Amino acid sequence: MLLQKVSYYLKGEKFKKGWPTIAGNIGNFQDERRYIEWPLTLTSDLEGLREIINHTIESIANPLWDDYTQIHELIEGLRMMIRD
16 A cells, blocks of 8 residues: 555645555556456456466566665656656
């Protein structure tokens, strides 16, 4: 939720409480930003969904944390992304 609060703050918006989800944010850290969601229903293929989520985290989130190991680096990176 901290990342969401920082994102709202940097955009000059008021933070909107709600159900926190990484799905709304992780796609924004790609070169070509896109919204990623992982719907979960009673009939979801949980193993397939787990593989998709793991792959997404490994390909997007892990490199992100390699680049931004300190919170001040992450905030500056978000500022640059919002300006684009």
